[in-house]
Amino acid sequence: MSSAARSPHAFRFLGRSFLALVFAPEPPIPAWLDELDLWLRRSTGFFAEKPVVLDLTRTPLSRIEYETLIADLRTRNIRLVAVEGVDASWRGPDLAPLGNGGRSTAIVDLPLGDDAPNRAPGRAAPADRPPAPVPDPEPAAPSAPASLLIDVPVRSGQSVFFPDGDVTVIGSVASGAEIVAGGSIHIYGTLRGRALAGSTGNSGARIFCNRLEAELLAIDGLYKTADDIPERLVGHMVQARLDRDALLMTPLD
């Protein structure tokens, strides 16, 4: 059977994102390696199964220094998967290039234990420390539902923008203020301003408030201004939700 007979869909590209640790050593390199050794003594094999990227964009090294560093890392069982910031010709066949830098994520501090070495105050930059551990690389997980809690009144002129999830306000939202949330909006107070829920396209988002005096309510782009809010609901505890492309408001009291 010739390869031409194979279905064109047999070969598929899959995309996956992994979180990699990034080393961005700063000179003098031997000192940096000493610190790395300190880490490794506390947790041997720490980097053994983790992909590591070497970022040399801010540390120009000579060819010799670079190759020494690669060799040094290899002896410490650190698997480099890519190198940034070096001449393409230096990389060699087993190190991949990295497109455009990648996106940094939060570095979590790993407690080093009671006998953590005293670090000189000036060297607090994350680049100096081997980065903290990260769970085994998985395919990009769906982001966990996030929520924002505000426990002060939202004043006129203030704008709360939280596309990642629900917003809860303990207090009132003044006229002239607005809350824009990707999820639902819960106001334990009087809503006098604007509330826009489901702003990222979530039609299941809802708006709840203790007392409705809103200027504008919107869910997933569908809105109602104060004029169109039924008189009997004004001043009451109300829930707003989308019901098949119509903004439905019901009293909760």
Place this chain on the structure above:
Amino acid sequence: MAKVLVVTSGKGGVGKTTSTAALGAALAQSGENVVVVDFDVGLRNLDLVMGAERRVVYDLINVVQGDAKLAQAVIRDKRLDTLSILPASQTRDKDALTEEGVARVMDELRAMFDWVICDSPAGIERGAVLAMRHADMAVIVTNPEVSSVRDSDRIIGLLDAKTVKAEKGETVSKHLLLARYDPARAARADMLTIEDVLDILSIPLLGVIPESREVLRASNIGAPVTLANPASAPARAYRDAARRLTGELLPMTVPADRAGLFGRLFGGRAA
């Protein structure tokens, strides 16, 4: 260490300058060393209300720009030697105020006085922001009507964002002064009630100043209302408010304009 108080509102014409003068005079009468500072560059009024307009030689802009020393610009009040005023310029505008200059002047004033009361201009632009920048406390003057309340709310938001204290993670303590209050109109629902305003603004109430002709009369003769007519209702209300500013706990009352017989018998002191 001196206390820096900003009298602000957002909305214009609600009684900031009147209140600055009245509170300043009331505090000075109780023995505190007070300076009132006019931040309304170009539209200065505080010197008129204080009766100092014919003695202005140097002003805040001159001091900020180094053309004059602070001692040359500060004018002592003729009636109370614990009360002084630093006037604003009438010919320049607020762009002449620089942040560093204002910070320097505030430091000098703090060293000289017990209270530095800054009369803010209306609005939310540079002048108002500079007036509130170094404040430890704020008196937000509001009239019981909707546009004033909304503007006050905006200013409260700015107090929590644009002050040195807010930038350091501390809070400027805020006090509501409800001015031009008319109990009869509030009862008829022509005007917002005290409770309505407190519900919307959610800050502690410092005092309620009733609407009164005495205020205009006082500013026309160039005296703070607490000095021009100390027995009048607004004067009594301002004195109570000044006492609350120093931390005294007084029950909240709205003095009535013409103190009747009973008012005179139990008058002078908040009940």
